[in-house]
Amino acid sequence: MRAMYLANYFVAGCIASSFLGWIASLHPIAFRAITFLASAAFTVWGLCWLLDFSVSSLLKISVSSLQAFLLALLAAGAIGAGVFLCS
Amino acid sequence: MQLKMFVLSGAAVALWLIPLTALDKRIGWHKSMQGLTLCAAIACAVTAGNIARELSEQGEIEAIKERAITADVIDEISTSAYISQQQRLQEAEQILNPVEALERALALPDADVERSPKPEIKQLAENGQNGALNEESERAERALQLRAKGWGKAKIILEVWGVSKGGSPKYKAAEAEYKRLTEGG
Numbered sequence: 170m171r172a173m174y175l176a177n178y179f180v181a182g183c184i185a186s187s188f189l190g191w192i193a194s195l196h197p198i199a200f201r202a203i204t205f206l207a208s209a210a211f212t213v214w215g216l217c218w219l220l221d222f223s224v225s226s227l228l229k230i231s232v233s234s235l236q237a238f239l240l241a242l243l244a245a246g247a248i249g250a251g252v253f254l255c256s
Numbered sequence: 257m258q259l260k261m262f263v264l265s266g267a268a269v270a271l272w273l274i275p276l277t278a279l280d281k282r283i284g285w286h287k288s289m290q291g292l293t294l295c296a297a298i299a300c301a302v303t304a305g306n307i308a309r310e311l312s313e314q315g316e317i318e319a320i321k322e323r324a325i326t327a328d329v330i331d332e333i334s335t336s337a338y339i340s341q342q343q344r345l346q347e348a349e350q351i352l353n354p355v356e357a358l359e360r361a362l363a364l365p366d367a368d369v370e371r372s373p374k375p376e377i378k379q380l381a382e383n384g385q386n387g388a389l390n391e392e393s394e395r396a397e398r399a400l401q402l403r404a405k406g407w408g409k410a411k412i413i414l415e416v417w418g419v420s421k422g423g424s425p426k427y428k429a430a431e432a433e434y435k436r437l438t439e440g441g
Contacts, residue, residue, distance in 0.1 A: 170315055172309030181301035184272045188294040194281065194427055256276035 179245055186249025210246075214239060257311060264304035271297035322395060396437035 186191050193203035218239055225235045275293040279286035395416050402412045409431070410421040417430035 170308055170312040173261065173265075174312055175307045177261075177268070177301050177305035177308055180265070180268055180272070181298055184268065184294060184301055187272060187276065188291075188298060191287075191291055191294055194287075224425060252273065252276060252388045 179237055179241055182242065182245030183249040183252070186246045187253040188249075190253035207246075214243065257307060261304050261307040264300045264307070268297045268300035271300060350441070366392060392433075392437070395433070399434060399437055409434065 175203050189203050189207070193200040207233075217235070221235055221239075225232045228235065271293045275290045279290055281287055294409070359391070398416050399412050402415060407415070413427065413430050413434055416422055417426075419427045419430045421427060
């Protein structure tokens with residue numbers, strides 16, 4: 170059951186990523202805003218990946234859990250964006 | 257609950273993929289429908305995730321309860337085993353300690369002793385009586401030996417019974433026993 174709820178949240182992340190793509194396709198200004206948001210999120214993601222020990226102690230979770238979460242976030246974003254772009 | 261979760265999960269995936277692939281982005285209302293279905297898909301996925309998390313937590317609680325019940329049962333069994341072992345030890349000590357058992361048996365009224373169903377207590381009482389008889393015969397033998405050596409009555413009573421001559425009840429009892437033993441022998 171734990172796997173089910175993790176899978177559901179992962180699917181929700183994928184759909185949210187597709188939804189951001191859909192918003193970006195509405196207007197050029199929205200596209201720029203989403204591009205800025207995505208680049209900022211990616212920067213934060215990279216910092217978290219590099220500073221994994223500090224961030225894990227800050228969030229009081231294990232390093233492996235943080236890395237799993239970051240990888241799942243990246244995969245969900247990539248899958249959601251890929252689905253939207255390929256459709 | 258599980259069925260609801262599975263339906264919501266399937267609905268989320270369907271609402272995510274089908275409108276994106278089936279509808280045309282260049283048509284206005286198609287695009288609007290895509291946006292709506294994506295919002296609905298997010299809602300379905302999050303709801304399904306929450307239900308799955310609740311079920312997972314309930315499963316963990318049930319597992320904890322089961323472990324606690326198992327631990328309680330084990331504790332109860334080990335406690336009862338310990339208590340029964342202690343009882344057996346006490347019974348064994350009572351059997352191996354005849355003096356205490358004899359005292360207890362002698363402390364009982366005659367009727368209780370007669371009614372007492374435990375044969376070991378009777379045996380211990382008989383052993384105690386035998387011991388008293390042995391002690392008496394030893395005293396008689398010792399008194400007769402001293403008398404044969406030519407000792408006087410008062411000296412024999414002092415030596416064997418440890419009571420000096422006088423009008424005390426102990427001396428009188430010892431004297432009576434001396435007479436009974438020596439005259440009887």
